Every structure is written in C-alpha cells, then in structure tokens.
Amino acid sequence: MAHPLDVQVPIILKILTYDRQFERNSPDMLTIGIVHDPTDPVSAQAMTGLSDILYAAREKTIKQIPVRYFQIEYTGEADLRRFSGEKRIGVYYITPGLSAQVLAKVLLVSQELAITTITGVPDYVRQGVAVGIGERRNRPQILINLPASRAEGSEFDASLLRIATVLK
Numbered sequence: 001m002a003h004p005l006d007v008q009v010p011i012i013l014k015i016l017t018y019d020r021q022f023e024r025n026s027p028d029m030l031t032i033g034i035v036h037d038p039t040d041p042v043s044a045q046a047m048t049g050l051s052d053i054l055y056a057a058r059e060k061t062i063k064q065i066p067v068r069y070f071q072i073e074y075t076g077e078a079d080l081r082r083f084s085g086e087k088r089i090g091v092y093y094i095t096p097g098l099s100a101q102v103l104a105k106v107l108l109v110s111q112e113l114a115i116t117t118i119t120g121v122p123d124y125v126r127q128g129v130a131v132g133i134g135e136r137r138n139r140p141q142i143l144i145n146l147p148a149s150r151a152e153g154s155e156f157d158a159s160l161l162r163i164a165t166v167l168k
Contacts, residue, residue, distance in 0.1 A: 001120035002135035018160035032069040033089040043097030114153035
C-alpha cells in the first residue's frame with residue numbers, strides 16, 4: 001500500500017460522497033465489508049488495522065448516513081455473495097495479499113451486486129477495482145478505474161474525476 005490506513009480512510013470516505021448513486025445505494029446505512037485472506041499475514045494485518053480505524057470512527061456519518069463495517073474472510077464466491085446480501089454491503093475494501101484469482105472472483109460478485117470496490121493497492125485498480133489510493137510525489141493520489149466503477153453502479157462526479165487519475 002502506498003499510504004497507511006489512517007491516511008487512506010478519510011480520503012476514501014470523502015470519495016464516496018462524490019458518487020451520485022451514494023444515497024440510492026446506501027439509503028440508511030453505509031456498510032463496508034473488509035475483504036481479506038486470513039491465511040495471508042499482510043491481508044490479516046490490513047484487516048485488523050482498518051477495523052480499528054473504522055471502530056474508532058464509529059460515530060462518524062457520511063452525508064448524515066451512519067457507517068458500519070464487517071470483516072469478510074474470503075472463503076468462496078457463494079459465501080461472499082450470501083454474506084454481502086444478508087448484511088447489505090455497499091462497499092468492499094479489498095486488502096492487500098489477495099491472489100489474482102481471488103481478486104477476480106471478488107470483482108465478479110461486486111459487479112453482480114453493485115458493490116463499490118476500494119483499495120489501497122494501486123495495482124488492484126489496474127486489475128479492476130473501482131477506486132484506489134496511490135501515491136504521486138509522496139502525496140496520496142486518487143485512482144479511479146472508470147469502467148470498473150460503472151460496472152459496479154457508481155457514478156462519480158466530474159469534480160472528483162478532474163483531480164483523480166482516471167483509468168479508462
């Protein structure tokens with residue numbers, strides 16, 4: 001990851017407010033699923049760190065909508081699909097440490113269920129994650145994979161796209 005989670009989280013939460021579909025997709029609660037591989041130490045560490053940050057920010061709202069999160073151990077497409085539907089997940093934060101095959105399966109589910117994908121791994125954005133945090137001149141850089149974001153049902157405002165690095 002180009003930047004620590006405590007730098008990423010406020011940026012990510014702000015980015016979500018620029019999605020024109022935000023209120024439609026999260027009318028009463030923004031539910032973030034932290035997708036991780038429990039067998040990968042880097043993935044598990046990122047999941048723990050992100051959980052701690054989101055727990056500390058549990059009183060925070062986005063556009064007056066409360067935020068909650070769930071830790072999602074990737075065990076298969078069917079389980080991910082079922083859990084995401086039951087918990088009404090609106091955003092996947094995809095941790096580092098997932099294999100390319102697992103990432104591809106997570107992205108299939110995200111597009112099928114219109115779940116916005118976000119990561120701190122710039123290479124994942126090139127592989128199909130919708131939004132990422134990279135680095136440019138030692139500063140955070142917003143990365144938007146436009147085809148992926150549209151496939152997931154997001155519609156980011158032009159003001160965000162102007163300041164982001166957009167992959168087409």
